[in-house]
Amino acid sequence: MNLLRWQQVLGVIRLEIRKTFFAKRGFWIYLLALAPVGLFLLHTIIEIQLRHMGRTRDASIGQMSFIYAGIFQFFYLRLAIFFGCLGIFMNLFRGEMLDKSLHFYLLTPMRREVLLVGKYLAGLIAASVIFSISTALQLAAVLAQFDSATISHFLYQSHGLSQIASYLGVTILACLGYGSVFLAAGMLFRNPIIPAAVVLVWEAANPVLPSILKKISVIYYLKSLCPVSIPVDPGMPSLLALLVSNAEPVAGYLAVTGLLLLSALILVASMKRVRRLEINYTTE
Protein backbone atom coordinates (compact mmCIF):
# COMPACT_ATOMS: atom_id res chain seq x y z
CA MET A 1 0.00 0.00 0.00
CA ASN A 2 1.46 3.37 -0.97
CA LEU A 3 1.99 6.33 1.36
CA LEU A 4 -1.18 8.13 0.26
CA ARG A 5 -3.31 5.12 1.12
CA TRP A 6 -1.74 4.88 4.57
CA GLN A 7 -2.46 8.58 5.06
CA GLN A 8 -6.04 7.93 4.04
CA VAL A 9 -6.33 4.99 6.44
CA LEU A 10 -5.07 7.26 9.24
CA GLY A 11 -7.48 10.00 8.17
CA VAL A 12 -10.42 7.59 8.33
CA ILE A 13 -9.27 6.25 11.72
CA ARG A 14 -9.04 9.81 13.05
CA LEU A 15 -12.61 10.55 11.96
CA GLU A 16 -14.03 7.23 13.07
CA ILE A 17 -12.35 6.89 16.47
CA ARG A 18 -14.08 9.95 17.83
CA LYS A 19 -17.44 8.77 16.51
CA THR A 20 -16.96 5.25 17.87
CA PHE A 21 -15.84 6.24 21.35
CA PHE A 22 -18.33 9.02 21.88
CA ALA A 23 -21.38 7.78 19.98
CA LYS A 24 -24.54 8.17 22.03
CA ARG A 25 -25.97 5.05 20.48
CA GLY A 26 -22.91 3.11 21.69
CA PHE A 27 -23.33 3.94 25.38
CA TRP A 28 -24.66 0.47 26.14
CA ILE A 29 -21.36 -1.06 24.93
CA TYR A 30 -19.57 0.55 27.87
CA LEU A 31 -22.17 -0.89 30.23
CA LEU A 32 -21.74 -4.31 28.67
CA ALA A 33 -17.96 -4.11 28.98
CA LEU A 34 -18.04 -2.88 32.55
CA ALA A 35 -20.73 -5.28 33.78
CA PRO A 36 -18.25 -8.09 34.72
CA VAL A 37 -15.97 -5.54 36.36
CA GLY A 38 -18.90 -4.55 38.58
CA LEU A 39 -19.66 -8.19 39.26
CA PHE A 40 -16.10 -9.04 40.32
CA LEU A 41 -15.78 -5.83 42.29
CA LEU A 42 -18.96 -6.64 44.16
CA HIS A 43 -17.71 -10.16 44.86
CA THR A 44 -14.39 -8.84 46.14
CA ILE A 45 -16.08 -6.28 48.39
CA ILE A 46 -18.33 -8.99 49.85
CA GLU A 47 -15.32 -11.29 50.38
CA ILE A 48 -13.38 -8.54 52.15
CA GLN A 49 -16.40 -7.65 54.27
CA LEU A 50 -16.90 -11.29 55.24
CA ARG A 51 -13.23 -11.55 56.15
CA HIS A 52 -13.54 -8.47 58.34
CA MET A 53 -16.53 -10.08 60.02
CA GLY A 54 -14.45 -13.23 60.59
CA ARG A 55 -16.55 -15.35 58.21
CA THR A 56 -13.85 -16.45 55.79
CA ARG A 57 -14.93 -18.61 52.87
CA ASP A 58 -11.32 -19.39 51.91
CA ALA A 59 -11.71 -19.02 48.16
CA SER A 60 -8.25 -19.75 46.78
CA ILE A 61 -6.73 -17.92 43.88
CA GLY A 62 -6.86 -21.19 41.95
CA GLN A 63 -10.62 -21.48 42.46
CA MET A 64 -11.05 -17.86 41.50
CA SER A 65 -9.12 -18.44 38.29
CA PHE A 66 -11.63 -21.18 37.35
CA ILE A 67 -14.54 -18.90 38.18
CA TYR A 68 -12.97 -16.13 36.16
CA ALA A 69 -12.34 -18.50 33.24
CA GLY A 70 -16.02 -19.49 33.28
CA ILE A 71 -17.29 -15.92 33.27
CA PHE A 72 -14.71 -14.89 30.68
CA GLN A 73 -15.76 -17.67 28.28
CA PHE A 74 -19.48 -17.68 28.87
CA PHE A 75 -20.35 -14.09 29.46
CA TYR A 76 -17.44 -11.99 28.35
CA LEU A 77 -16.40 -13.66 25.08
CA ARG A 78 -19.72 -15.07 23.96
CA LEU A 79 -21.93 -12.16 24.99
CA ALA A 80 -20.16 -8.97 26.03
CA ILE A 81 -17.46 -8.83 23.35
CA PHE A 82 -19.79 -10.49 20.83
CA PHE A 83 -22.56 -7.89 21.20
CA GLY A 84 -20.09 -5.08 21.82
CA CYS A 85 -18.41 -5.81 18.49
CA LEU A 86 -21.84 -6.07 16.88
CA GLY A 87 -22.62 -2.56 18.14
CA ILE A 88 -19.29 -1.08 17.12
CA PHE A 89 -18.56 -2.77 13.80
CA MET A 90 -22.06 -2.95 12.35
CA ASN A 91 -22.37 0.78 12.92
CA LEU A 92 -19.26 1.59 10.92
CA PHE A 93 -21.14 1.41 7.62
CA ARG A 94 -24.74 0.85 8.66
CA GLY A 95 -24.67 3.69 11.20
CA GLU A 96 -23.42 6.11 8.59
CA MET A 97 -26.09 4.92 6.19
CA LEU A 98 -28.70 5.71 8.83
CA ASP A 99 -27.07 9.09 9.53
CA LYS A 100 -26.89 9.73 5.76
CA SER A 101 -23.26 10.73 5.94
CA LEU A 102 -21.43 7.83 4.29
CA HIS A 103 -21.37 9.54 0.90
CA PHE A 104 -18.83 12.12 2.12
CA TYR A 105 -16.24 9.34 2.26
CA LEU A 106 -17.24 7.95 -1.12
CA LEU A 107 -16.72 11.36 -2.73
CA THR A 108 -13.04 11.55 -1.78
CA PRO A 109 -10.20 10.23 -3.96
CA MET A 110 -9.91 7.08 -1.89
CA ARG A 111 -10.44 3.49 -2.87
CA ARG A 112 -13.36 1.97 -1.03
CA GLU A 113 -11.15 -0.87 0.16
CA VAL A 114 -8.98 1.73 1.91
CA LEU A 115 -12.08 3.14 3.56
CA LEU A 116 -13.03 -0.33 4.74
CA VAL A 117 -9.57 -0.97 6.19
CA GLY A 118 -9.61 2.43 7.93
CA LYS A 119 -13.03 1.83 9.41
CA TYR A 120 -12.15 -1.70 10.50
CA LEU A 121 -8.96 -0.54 12.22
CA ALA A 122 -10.84 2.30 13.93
CA GLY A 123 -13.43 -0.20 15.19
CA LEU A 124 -10.69 -2.61 16.25
CA ILE A 125 -8.85 0.09 18.20
CA ALA A 126 -12.05 1.22 19.92
CA ALA A 127 -13.24 -2.32 20.73
CA SER A 128 -9.79 -3.46 21.87
CA VAL A 129 -9.32 -0.45 24.14
CA ILE A 130 -12.79 -0.74 25.70
CA PHE A 131 -12.72 -4.50 26.23
CA SER A 132 -9.02 -4.82 27.14
CA ILE A 133 -9.41 -2.16 29.82
CA SER A 134 -12.42 -4.07 31.07
CA THR A 135 -10.43 -7.36 31.09
CA ALA A 136 -7.61 -5.70 33.03
CA LEU A 137 -10.06 -4.16 35.49
CA GLN A 138 -11.86 -7.50 35.94
CA LEU A 139 -8.57 -9.24 36.74
CA ALA A 140 -7.59 -6.44 39.11
CA ALA A 141 -10.97 -6.74 40.81
CA VAL A 142 -10.57 -10.53 41.15
CA LEU A 143 -7.09 -10.22 42.63
CA ALA A 144 -7.99 -7.35 44.94
CA GLN A 145 -9.51 -9.71 47.50
CA PHE A 146 -6.15 -11.43 48.10
CA ASP A 147 -3.20 -10.16 50.10
CA SER A 148 -0.13 -8.85 48.33
CA ALA A 149 1.98 -11.95 49.03
CA THR A 150 -0.63 -14.23 47.40
CA ILE A 151 -0.95 -11.89 44.41
CA SER A 152 2.82 -11.66 44.02
CA HIS A 153 3.13 -15.46 44.19
CA PHE A 154 0.35 -15.88 41.61
CA LEU A 155 1.81 -13.30 39.23
CA TYR A 156 5.45 -14.28 39.32
CA GLN A 157 5.52 -17.95 40.29
CA SER A 158 2.20 -19.40 39.11
CA HIS A 159 2.06 -18.09 35.52
CA GLY A 160 -0.28 -15.31 36.61
CA LEU A 161 1.35 -12.74 34.36
CA SER A 162 1.19 -15.02 31.33
CA GLN A 163 -2.48 -15.74 32.11
CA ILE A 164 -3.23 -12.02 32.24
CA ALA A 165 -1.35 -11.51 28.96
CA SER A 166 -3.30 -14.42 27.43
CA TYR A 167 -6.66 -13.01 28.52
CA LEU A 168 -5.74 -9.60 27.09
CA GLY A 169 -4.55 -11.26 23.87
CA VAL A 170 -7.74 -13.33 23.58
CA THR A 171 -9.79 -10.17 24.17
CA ILE A 172 -8.05 -8.37 21.31
CA LEU A 173 -8.30 -11.42 19.04
CA ALA A 174 -12.00 -11.71 19.85
CA CYS A 175 -12.48 -8.08 18.81
CA LEU A 176 -10.51 -8.78 15.64
CA GLY A 177 -12.53 -11.88 14.75
CA TYR A 178 -16.03 -10.71 15.69
CA GLY A 179 -15.17 -7.28 14.28
CA SER A 180 -14.56 -8.69 10.82
CA VAL A 181 -17.76 -10.76 11.01
CA PHE A 182 -19.95 -7.82 12.02
CA LEU A 183 -18.30 -5.38 9.63
CA ALA A 184 -19.28 -7.74 6.81
CA ALA A 185 -22.74 -8.23 8.30
CA GLY A 186 -23.21 -4.46 8.49
CA MET A 187 -22.85 -4.25 4.74
CA LEU A 188 -25.11 -7.20 4.02
CA PHE A 189 -27.98 -6.70 6.46
CA ARG A 190 -30.07 -3.71 7.41
CA ASN A 191 -31.36 -5.30 10.60
CA PRO A 192 -28.58 -6.29 13.06
CA ILE A 193 -30.83 -8.80 14.84
CA ILE A 194 -30.70 -11.27 11.96
CA PRO A 195 -26.89 -11.60 11.69
CA ALA A 196 -26.54 -11.43 15.47
CA ALA A 197 -28.92 -14.36 15.90
CA VAL A 198 -27.35 -16.38 13.09
CA VAL A 199 -23.77 -15.88 14.30
CA LEU A 200 -24.74 -16.47 17.93
CA VAL A 201 -26.35 -19.80 17.07
CA TRP A 202 -23.45 -20.73 14.79
CA GLU A 203 -20.91 -20.00 17.52
CA ALA A 204 -22.94 -21.87 20.13
CA ALA A 205 -23.31 -24.86 17.83
CA ASN A 206 -19.57 -24.99 17.22
CA PRO A 207 -18.91 -28.06 19.43
CA VAL A 208 -21.37 -30.19 17.44
CA LEU A 209 -20.30 -29.02 14.00
CA PRO A 210 -18.23 -31.23 11.70
CA SER A 211 -14.50 -30.61 12.01
CA ILE A 212 -14.25 -28.56 8.81
CA LEU A 213 -17.11 -26.25 9.77
CA LYS A 214 -15.73 -25.76 13.27
CA LYS A 215 -12.88 -23.84 11.72
CA ILE A 216 -15.27 -21.24 10.27
CA SER A 217 -15.98 -19.95 13.72
CA VAL A 218 -14.34 -17.35 15.92
CA ILE A 219 -15.03 -19.09 19.24
CA TYR A 220 -13.30 -22.27 18.04
CA TYR A 221 -9.94 -20.47 17.96
CA LEU A 222 -10.59 -18.33 21.03
CA LYS A 223 -11.42 -21.35 23.22
CA SER A 224 -8.08 -22.91 22.35
CA LEU A 225 -6.31 -19.72 23.37
CA CYS A 226 -7.94 -19.26 26.75
CA PRO A 227 -5.26 -19.89 29.39
CA VAL A 228 -7.49 -21.74 31.84
CA SER A 229 -9.72 -24.60 30.75
CA ILE A 230 -12.99 -24.99 32.55
CA PRO A 231 -13.22 -28.46 34.10
CA VAL A 232 -16.27 -30.40 32.99
CA ASP A 233 -18.09 -31.43 36.13
CA PRO A 234 -20.08 -34.69 35.88
CA GLY A 235 -23.11 -32.94 37.36
CA MET A 236 -22.96 -30.14 34.82
CA PRO A 237 -26.02 -29.68 32.56
CA SER A 238 -25.32 -31.32 29.21
CA LEU A 239 -25.78 -28.11 27.21
CA LEU A 240 -23.30 -26.29 29.44
CA ALA A 241 -20.89 -29.20 29.24
CA LEU A 242 -21.16 -29.10 25.48
CA LEU A 243 -20.30 -25.40 25.40
CA VAL A 244 -17.38 -25.89 27.79
CA SER A 245 -15.84 -28.86 26.03
CA ASN A 246 -13.07 -28.26 23.59
CA ALA A 247 -12.90 -31.58 21.80
CA GLU A 248 -10.44 -30.46 19.15
CA PRO A 249 -8.10 -27.92 20.72
CA VAL A 250 -5.49 -26.45 18.43
CA ALA A 251 -2.02 -25.23 19.28
CA GLY A 252 -1.78 -21.53 20.18
CA TYR A 253 0.11 -20.46 17.09
CA LEU A 254 -2.33 -22.38 14.86
CA ALA A 255 -5.29 -20.82 16.64
CA VAL A 256 -3.88 -17.31 16.16
CA THR A 257 -3.03 -18.01 12.52
CA GLY A 258 -6.43 -19.59 11.91
CA LEU A 259 -8.27 -16.63 13.44
CA LEU A 260 -6.19 -14.12 11.48
CA LEU A 261 -6.83 -16.06 8.27
CA LEU A 262 -10.56 -16.31 8.94
CA SER A 263 -10.76 -12.56 9.64
CA ALA A 264 -8.69 -11.76 6.55
CA LEU A 265 -10.97 -13.90 4.37
CA ILE A 266 -14.06 -12.16 5.73
CA LEU A 267 -12.44 -8.76 5.15
CA VAL A 268 -11.56 -9.66 1.55
CA ALA A 269 -15.18 -10.67 0.97
CA SER A 270 -16.26 -7.35 2.53
CA MET A 271 -13.94 -5.50 0.17
CA LYS A 272 -15.68 -7.05 -2.81
CA ARG A 273 -19.00 -5.97 -1.37
CA VAL A 274 -17.91 -2.41 -0.58
CA ARG A 275 -16.78 -1.88 -4.16
CA ARG A 276 -20.39 -2.36 -5.31
CA LEU A 277 -21.92 -0.44 -2.41
CA GLU A 278 -24.53 2.10 -3.50
CA ILE A 279 -25.85 5.06 -1.58
CA ASN A 280 -29.60 4.84 -1.41
CA TYR A 281 -30.53 6.40 1.90
CA THR A 282 -34.24 6.45 1.16
CA THR A 283 -34.45 2.68 1.43
CA GLU A 284 -32.59 2.58 4.76
Place this chain on the structure above:
Amino acid sequence: MSDRIIFDNVSKFYGDVLGVNRVNLSIPPGITSLVGPNGSGKTTLMNLMTGLIRPTRGSIQILGMTIDDPENLFRVVGYSSQFDSFPKGLSGYEFIYSYLLLYGFDRAQADEFAWRAIDRVGLREAAQRKVGGYSKGMRQRIRLAQAIAHNPRVLILDEPLNGLDPLVRAETIALFRSFAGEGCHVILSSHVLHEVDIISDQVILMSAGYVVAEGNIQSVRNEIQDQPMQILIRCKQPSELAARFFEEDDVVEVRLHHDRAGLLVKTTNPTRFYRSMNHLARTGVGLESVAPVDDDVNSVYEYLIGEEGSR
Protein backbone atom coordinates in the same frame (compact mmCIF):
# COMPACT_ATOMS: atom_id res chain seq x y z
CA MET B 1 -8.03 14.05 -22.15
CA SER B 2 -11.68 14.69 -23.00
CA ASP B 3 -13.27 17.81 -21.54
CA ARG B 4 -16.75 16.27 -21.67
CA ILE B 5 -19.01 14.39 -19.34
CA ILE B 6 -20.38 11.52 -21.36
CA PHE B 7 -23.36 9.30 -20.65
CA ASP B 8 -23.47 6.41 -23.10
CA ASN B 9 -26.87 4.73 -23.15
CA VAL B 10 -27.14 4.81 -19.36
CA SER B 11 -30.08 3.26 -17.55
CA LYS B 12 -30.65 2.87 -13.87
CA PHE B 13 -33.39 0.81 -12.29
CA TYR B 14 -34.07 0.51 -8.57
CA GLY B 15 -35.50 -2.97 -8.69
CA ASP B 16 -38.53 -2.52 -10.92
CA VAL B 17 -38.58 1.24 -10.50
CA LEU B 18 -37.09 3.33 -13.28
CA GLY B 19 -34.48 5.87 -12.26
CA VAL B 20 -33.29 7.01 -15.67
CA ASN B 21 -33.50 5.27 -19.01
CA ARG B 22 -31.33 5.32 -22.14
CA VAL B 23 -29.56 8.54 -21.31
CA ASN B 24 -27.08 9.71 -23.93
CA LEU B 25 -25.37 12.99 -23.11
CA SER B 26 -22.19 14.80 -23.94
CA ILE B 27 -21.91 17.76 -21.61
CA PRO B 28 -19.39 20.49 -22.48
CA PRO B 29 -17.80 22.83 -19.89
CA GLY B 30 -19.93 25.68 -18.61
CA ILE B 31 -23.03 25.83 -16.48
CA THR B 32 -25.47 23.02 -17.24
CA SER B 33 -28.81 22.89 -15.47
CA LEU B 34 -30.83 19.76 -14.95
CA VAL B 35 -34.47 20.70 -15.02
CA GLY B 36 -37.46 18.49 -14.41
CA PRO B 37 -40.21 17.72 -11.92
CA ASN B 38 -39.64 15.72 -8.75
CA GLY B 39 -38.82 12.12 -9.60
CA SER B 40 -37.72 12.96 -13.13
CA GLY B 41 -34.24 11.53 -12.55
CA LYS B 42 -32.10 14.61 -11.87
CA THR B 43 -30.59 13.35 -8.61
CA THR B 44 -30.20 9.87 -10.04
CA LEU B 45 -28.17 11.36 -12.90
CA MET B 46 -25.97 13.24 -10.43
CA ASN B 47 -25.49 10.21 -8.20
CA LEU B 48 -24.56 8.17 -11.27
CA MET B 49 -21.97 10.77 -12.27
CA THR B 50 -20.31 10.48 -8.87
CA GLY B 51 -20.50 6.71 -8.52
CA LEU B 52 -22.81 6.84 -5.49
CA ILE B 53 -25.02 4.55 -7.52
CA ARG B 54 -24.01 2.35 -10.42
CA PRO B 55 -25.71 2.20 -13.79
CA THR B 56 -27.77 -0.89 -14.56
CA ARG B 57 -26.70 -0.48 -18.19
CA GLY B 58 -24.35 1.79 -20.10
CA SER B 59 -21.24 3.70 -19.12
CA ILE B 60 -20.29 7.11 -17.81
CA GLN B 61 -17.08 9.03 -18.37
CA ILE B 62 -16.11 12.22 -16.59
CA LEU B 63 -13.30 14.01 -18.43
CA GLY B 64 -12.18 10.61 -19.71
CA MET B 65 -12.30 8.92 -16.29
CA THR B 66 -14.73 6.28 -15.12
CA ILE B 67 -16.52 6.06 -11.79
CA ASP B 68 -14.41 2.98 -10.98
CA ASP B 69 -11.35 5.17 -10.64
CA PRO B 70 -12.12 7.23 -7.51
CA GLU B 71 -8.47 8.02 -6.79
CA ASN B 72 -8.29 10.17 -9.91
CA LEU B 73 -11.95 11.03 -10.43
CA PHE B 74 -12.52 12.78 -7.12
CA ARG B 75 -9.48 14.97 -7.50
CA VAL B 76 -11.43 16.75 -10.27
CA VAL B 77 -15.02 16.24 -9.11
CA GLY B 78 -16.80 17.95 -6.25
CA TYR B 79 -20.40 17.06 -5.36
CA SER B 80 -22.75 18.91 -3.10
CA SER B 81 -25.59 16.47 -2.68
CA GLN B 82 -29.13 17.07 -1.51
CA PHE B 83 -28.61 14.97 1.63
CA ASP B 84 -28.90 17.45 4.47
CA SER B 85 -26.82 15.50 6.95
CA PHE B 86 -23.28 15.62 8.28
CA PRO B 87 -20.87 13.52 10.31
CA LYS B 88 -21.76 14.14 13.94
CA GLY B 89 -19.87 16.41 16.29
CA LEU B 90 -17.79 18.32 13.74
CA SER B 91 -17.54 22.07 13.32
CA GLY B 92 -17.82 23.53 9.83
CA TYR B 93 -14.05 23.92 9.65
CA GLU B 94 -13.34 20.41 11.00
CA PHE B 95 -15.79 18.94 8.51
CA ILE B 96 -13.95 20.41 5.54
CA TYR B 97 -10.45 20.04 6.97
CA SER B 98 -10.86 16.37 8.01
CA TYR B 99 -12.07 15.27 4.60
CA LEU B 100 -9.33 17.29 2.84
CA LEU B 101 -6.76 15.18 4.69
CA LEU B 102 -8.15 12.16 2.82
CA TYR B 103 -7.00 13.81 -0.43
CA GLY B 104 -3.42 13.44 0.77
CA PHE B 105 -2.94 17.13 1.47
CA ASP B 106 -0.65 17.85 4.39
CA ARG B 107 -2.12 19.63 7.41
CA ALA B 108 -0.97 23.10 6.35
CA GLN B 109 -2.42 22.69 2.85
CA ALA B 110 -5.67 21.23 4.16
CA ASP B 111 -5.96 24.12 6.59
CA GLU B 112 -5.33 26.67 3.82
CA PHE B 113 -7.80 25.05 1.41
CA ALA B 114 -10.45 24.69 4.11
CA TRP B 115 -10.30 28.38 5.04
CA ARG B 116 -10.25 29.44 1.39
CA ALA B 117 -13.42 27.43 0.69
CA ILE B 118 -15.08 28.71 3.86
CA ASP B 119 -14.29 32.29 2.83
CA ARG B 120 -15.70 31.72 -0.66
CA VAL B 121 -19.07 30.79 0.81
CA GLY B 122 -18.89 33.50 3.48
CA LEU B 123 -18.95 31.29 6.56
CA ARG B 124 -15.74 32.33 8.35
CA GLU B 125 -17.50 33.58 11.45
CA ALA B 126 -19.51 30.39 11.91
CA ALA B 127 -16.73 28.01 10.88
CA GLN B 128 -15.76 26.97 14.40
CA ARG B 129 -19.34 26.23 15.42
CA LYS B 130 -20.77 22.73 15.22
CA VAL B 131 -22.55 22.05 11.92
CA GLY B 132 -25.47 20.63 13.91
CA GLY B 133 -26.30 24.17 15.04
CA TYR B 134 -26.26 25.71 11.56
CA SER B 135 -29.34 27.07 9.79
CA LYS B 136 -30.50 25.39 6.57
CA GLY B 137 -28.81 28.03 4.44
CA MET B 138 -25.55 27.67 6.35
CA ARG B 139 -25.63 23.90 5.97
CA GLN B 140 -26.17 24.39 2.24
CA ARG B 141 -23.16 26.71 2.10
CA ILE B 142 -20.85 24.46 4.13
CA ARG B 143 -21.74 21.58 1.77
CA LEU B 144 -20.87 23.82 -1.14
CA ALA B 145 -17.59 24.77 0.55
CA GLN B 146 -16.78 21.09 0.99
CA ALA B 147 -17.49 20.42 -2.68
CA ILE B 148 -15.20 23.24 -3.88
CA ALA B 149 -12.44 22.96 -1.25
CA HIS B 150 -10.13 20.81 -3.38
CA ASN B 151 -10.61 23.10 -6.40
CA PRO B 152 -12.43 20.62 -8.66
CA ARG B 153 -12.90 21.02 -12.40
CA VAL B 154 -16.33 19.43 -12.30
CA LEU B 155 -18.74 20.79 -9.74
CA ILE B 156 -22.00 18.88 -9.31
CA LEU B 157 -24.64 20.60 -7.22
CA ASP B 158 -28.04 19.21 -6.33
CA GLU B 159 -30.47 22.07 -5.67
CA PRO B 160 -27.62 24.33 -4.51
CA LEU B 161 -29.73 27.45 -4.12
CA ASN B 162 -32.32 25.91 -1.81
CA GLY B 163 -32.53 27.67 1.53
CA LEU B 164 -30.31 30.59 0.55
CA ASP B 165 -31.41 34.17 1.10
CA PRO B 166 -31.46 36.47 -1.96
CA LEU B 167 -28.09 38.08 -1.24
CA VAL B 168 -26.29 34.78 -0.73
CA ARG B 169 -28.13 33.41 -3.77
CA ALA B 170 -26.66 36.15 -5.92
CA GLU B 171 -23.17 35.56 -4.46
CA THR B 172 -23.48 31.82 -5.02
CA ILE B 173 -24.56 32.30 -8.62
CA ALA B 174 -21.54 34.59 -9.10
CA LEU B 175 -19.37 31.81 -7.67
CA PHE B 176 -20.80 29.34 -10.21
CA ARG B 177 -20.11 31.81 -12.98
CA SER B 178 -16.52 32.25 -11.88
CA PHE B 179 -16.06 28.47 -11.94
CA ALA B 180 -17.60 28.21 -15.39
CA GLY B 181 -15.47 31.16 -16.51
CA GLU B 182 -12.38 29.17 -15.60
CA GLY B 183 -13.45 26.43 -18.03
CA CYS B 184 -14.96 24.16 -15.37
CA HIS B 185 -18.15 22.15 -15.55
CA VAL B 186 -20.87 23.32 -13.20
CA ILE B 187 -23.80 20.93 -13.25
CA LEU B 188 -26.72 21.89 -11.12
CA SER B 189 -30.32 20.99 -10.63
CA SER B 190 -32.93 23.54 -9.76
CA HIS B 191 -36.64 23.96 -9.54
CA VAL B 192 -36.45 27.72 -9.89
CA LEU B 193 -36.79 28.03 -13.63
CA HIS B 194 -36.18 31.74 -13.90
CA GLU B 195 -32.87 31.25 -12.07
CA VAL B 196 -31.95 28.40 -14.40
CA ASP B 197 -32.64 30.74 -17.31
CA ILE B 198 -30.27 33.35 -15.95
CA ILE B 199 -27.49 31.00 -14.90
CA SER B 200 -27.29 28.29 -17.54
CA ASP B 201 -25.23 27.93 -20.66
CA GLN B 202 -27.18 24.80 -21.46
CA VAL B 203 -30.06 22.85 -20.00
CA ILE B 204 -31.02 19.21 -19.77
CA LEU B 205 -34.76 18.77 -19.48
CA MET B 206 -35.84 15.57 -17.81
CA SER B 207 -39.17 13.88 -17.38
CA ALA B 208 -40.03 10.47 -15.93
CA GLY B 209 -36.44 9.24 -16.18
CA TYR B 210 -35.88 10.35 -19.76
CA VAL B 211 -33.91 13.25 -21.17
CA VAL B 212 -36.50 15.09 -23.22
CA ALA B 213 -34.25 17.88 -24.50
CA GLU B 214 -30.73 19.18 -24.07
CA GLY B 215 -28.57 22.00 -25.25
CA ASN B 216 -28.74 25.77 -25.46
CA ILE B 217 -32.22 26.88 -24.46
CA GLN B 218 -32.90 28.81 -27.70
CA SER B 219 -31.89 25.87 -29.86
CA VAL B 220 -34.05 23.58 -27.76
CA ARG B 221 -36.95 25.97 -28.28
CA ASN B 222 -36.39 26.03 -32.04
CA GLU B 223 -36.65 22.27 -32.14
CA ILE B 224 -40.09 22.27 -30.56
CA GLN B 225 -41.95 22.57 -33.84
CA ASP B 226 -45.38 21.52 -32.68
CA GLN B 227 -45.61 24.67 -30.58
CA PRO B 228 -45.68 27.85 -32.73
CA MET B 229 -43.12 30.45 -31.66
CA GLN B 230 -44.61 33.45 -29.87
CA ILE B 231 -43.18 36.79 -30.92
CA LEU B 232 -43.94 40.16 -29.36
CA ILE B 233 -43.91 43.06 -31.79
CA ARG B 234 -43.91 46.56 -30.41
CA CYS B 235 -45.22 49.11 -32.93
CA LYS B 236 -47.20 52.32 -33.25
CA GLN B 237 -50.17 50.92 -35.23
CA PRO B 238 -50.72 47.35 -34.08
CA SER B 239 -54.19 46.93 -35.60
CA GLU B 240 -52.93 47.86 -39.04
CA LEU B 241 -50.02 45.50 -38.70
CA ALA B 242 -52.26 42.68 -37.52
CA ALA B 243 -54.23 42.81 -40.73
CA ARG B 244 -51.03 42.33 -42.73
CA PHE B 245 -50.01 39.32 -40.64
CA PHE B 246 -53.24 37.49 -41.38
CA GLU B 247 -52.06 37.25 -44.96
CA GLU B 248 -48.99 35.24 -43.92
CA ASP B 249 -49.40 31.44 -44.24
CA ASP B 250 -47.16 30.63 -41.24
CA VAL B 251 -48.93 32.95 -38.83
CA VAL B 252 -51.46 30.95 -36.83
CA GLU B 253 -52.53 33.53 -34.29
CA VAL B 254 -52.33 37.29 -33.85
CA ARG B 255 -53.43 38.99 -30.63
CA LEU B 256 -53.33 42.57 -29.50
CA HIS B 257 -51.05 42.89 -26.48
CA HIS B 258 -52.92 43.81 -23.29
CA ASP B 259 -51.26 47.24 -23.17
CA ARG B 260 -52.49 47.79 -26.78
CA ALA B 261 -48.99 48.89 -27.81
CA GLY B 262 -47.98 45.71 -29.56
CA LEU B 263 -48.95 42.38 -31.05
CA LEU B 264 -48.41 38.83 -29.92
CA VAL B 265 -47.92 36.69 -32.99
CA LYS B 266 -47.69 32.91 -33.14
CA THR B 267 -45.83 31.53 -36.14
CA THR B 268 -44.88 28.04 -37.20
CA ASN B 269 -41.91 29.27 -39.21
CA PRO B 270 -40.04 31.94 -37.27
CA THR B 271 -37.20 32.16 -39.78
CA ARG B 272 -39.52 33.09 -42.63
CA PHE B 273 -41.48 35.35 -40.30
CA TYR B 274 -38.38 37.33 -39.29
CA ARG B 275 -37.48 37.67 -42.99
CA SER B 276 -40.90 39.13 -43.77
CA MET B 277 -40.52 41.43 -40.77
CA ASN B 278 -37.41 42.85 -42.42
CA HIS B 279 -39.48 43.72 -45.49
CA LEU B 280 -42.17 45.26 -43.32
CA ALA B 281 -39.70 47.37 -41.44
CA ARG B 282 -38.68 49.01 -44.71
CA THR B 283 -42.31 49.96 -45.50
CA GLY B 284 -42.43 52.36 -42.53
CA VAL B 285 -45.00 50.68 -40.28
CA GLY B 286 -43.25 52.05 -37.19
CA LEU B 287 -41.78 48.89 -35.71
CA GLU B 288 -40.12 49.48 -32.35
CA SER B 289 -38.98 45.99 -31.37
CA VAL B 290 -39.40 42.34 -32.28
CA ALA B 291 -38.55 39.67 -29.71
CA PRO B 292 -39.50 36.07 -29.01
CA VAL B 293 -41.35 35.62 -25.72
CA ASP B 294 -41.33 31.86 -25.29
CA ASP B 295 -37.73 30.84 -25.77
CA ASP B 296 -36.93 30.79 -22.06
CA VAL B 297 -36.62 27.73 -19.86
CA ASN B 298 -40.04 28.32 -18.38
CA SER B 299 -41.79 28.09 -21.74
CA VAL B 300 -39.69 25.23 -23.02
CA TYR B 301 -40.34 23.37 -19.78
CA GLU B 302 -44.04 24.06 -20.14
CA TYR B 303 -44.13 22.80 -23.73
CA LEU B 304 -42.05 19.69 -23.18
CA ILE B 305 -43.02 18.64 -19.69
CA GLY B 306 -46.29 20.46 -19.33
CA GLU B 307 -48.63 20.90 -16.45
CA GLU B 308 -47.40 17.76 -14.74
CA GLY B 309 -43.95 19.24 -14.34
CA SER B 310 -45.17 22.56 -13.10
CA ARG B 311 -46.90 21.00 -10.12
